[in-house]
Amino acid sequence: MAALPQRVLIVENSRSYAGMLAEAMEERAGLPVVLARTMAEAETALAANPDIFLVLSGLVLPxxxxxxxxxxxxxxGLPIVVVSSKYDEALRDRILGRSVVDYVIKSAPGHLEYLAWLAQRLDRNRRIAALVVDDSPSARLMVAELLSSYGFRVLLASSGEDGLRAVDQDPGIRLVITDHEMPGLTGVDLSAKLRERYARDRMAIIGVSGANKPELVARFLKNGANDFLHKPFSREEFFCRVSQNVDNLDLIGTLQDLATKDFLTGLSNRRHFFELAERRIDALHSAGRECAVATLDIDHFKKINDTWGHDGGDLALKSVARAMQAHMRAEDVVARFGGEEFVVLAGDLDADSSREHFEALRERIAALSVELPDGRTFSLTTSIGVCRLPASGTKVPMHTALNESDRMLYIAKAGGRNRVEMTASTSA
Known part of the structure; x- marks a missing residue:
């Protein structure tokens, strides 16, 4: 997938405030900026920077x-956020009635933090697909236009049944906004069916209705919806509710990453490897397919730390992790076990292809050039021990496979390092 545009255009005639806003975008939101003090400069910036995805603009330009x-x-067609020096109710209503994401007052406490969050949210929205389910074409289009202005990729469905089919066909859908009063499958029914298939960490569901039925809110929530909006709703309320729910999805994902991923390399951690690998081995064994478990260790890692410092050691670990991710296939399970040790479970590899696969990985890592912040570089090598598991017979427990791959790693180290050693096959 091509990289998404990342730059924020700040249009502001006050040099000092523009600098403060740019700092908030770059340091708090992690987004690069381009500055303009006039509309003419903004036109030039838009022409010269096709990677602009968001405009933050004041309303006083010369x-x-x-x-x-x-x-x-x-x-x-870019999302626009207006930043004003004073609050004007009539101006606010007029602006928010246009294609503007938000109207933010400079004097409001914490407004720079809010703008940094808002820019990050709009950036992340572009990686999320949202589905609008409503049998009313006008209501469907109105919600779709709102979501599009906030950066979401939007899909439409005119019935609950069409909504279910759309979700099945597009795994990128993580937000569903559904009306209740529809023929056939109602919004409450659709929420229940979606929640049966997708957990709350995978999908947010917001129910919508214009009916004056207080009990409808509870029905939606009890049937799996995350939130509810009563028609008619304001643009600001809609954006706040949507943002709160997708923020929660991000937060749950972050907590899951903390629990399952190694903080330094981003690979699975030891505990998560066992969870994933056990399921993968069961599936491979049931299908009568061979697989291999490998333990990989960076050679002379202590010397790397002593020579290049612990920052150099961290860079070495990250470089090896990236090389492993690039080399392994999507179905392979890769993890950092701790220290300088990594493990891999790779399926559908016979004796010859196992050796070729891990020899190619060893060569890829040996070809790395790890660059330090000061421009100096160093190289490294790895030793790999591989345990092959048979396609038939009694399933080999994971701890047995890891012990055997660790034994082969010891042989690789004793044999001179920077090499692959592999069992013929391991039985239970």
Whole structure:
């Protein structure tokens, strides 16, 4: 997938405030910026920077009136956030009635933190697909336009049954907004069926209805919905509810990563490896397919730390992890076991292909050039021990396979390092 545009255009005539806003975007949101103090400079920036995905603009520019500013940026199709020096109710209503994401007051406490969060949220939204389910074409289009202005990839369905089919066909859908009053499958029914298939860490569901039925909120929530919106709702309420729910999805994902991933390399950790590998071995064994368990260790890692410091050691670990991720196939299980040791479970490998697969990995790592922040580089090698598991017979327990791959790793180390040693086959 091609990289998404990442730059934020800040249009602000105050040099000092523009600098503060740029710092918030770059340091708190992690997004690069381009600055403009006039509409003419903004036009030049838009032409020269096709990677702009968001516009943060003031309403006081020396060469454009307020409405002209909004109109011009609306033409770009980019999300627009207006940043104003004073609160004006009539102006706010007029702006939010246009294609503007938000209207933010400079004097509001914590507004820079809010703008940094908002930019991050709009950036992340572009990686999320949202499904709108409503039998009313006008209501469906209205919600779709709101979601599109917030950066979501939007899909539409005119019935609950079509909504289920859309979710089955597009695994990128993580947000569903469904009306309740629909023929056939109602919104509550759709919520229940979606929740049967997708857990709360995978999908957020927001129910919508214009009916004056207080009990409907509880019905939606009890049947799996995360939230509820009563029609008519304001643009701001809609954005707040949607953002809160996708933020929760991000938070759950972050907590899961903390529990299952190694903090330094991003690979699975030891505990998660056992969970994934046991299921994978069961599936391979049931299908009568061979597999291999490998233990990989960075050679002379202590010397790397002593020579290049612990930062150099961390860079070495990250480089090896990236090389392993690039080399392994999608169905392979890769983890960092701790220290300089990594493990792999790779399926569908006979004796010859196992050796070729892990020899190629060893060569890929040996060809790495690890670069330090000061520009110096160093290389490294690894030793790999491989335990092959048979396609038939009694299933070999994971701890037995790891002990055997560890024994082969010891042989590789004793044989001179930077080599692969492999069992012929291991039985239970």
């Amino acid at each position: 060469d454009a009136a307020q409405d002209a500013i909004i109109d011009r940026f609306a033409e770009t």
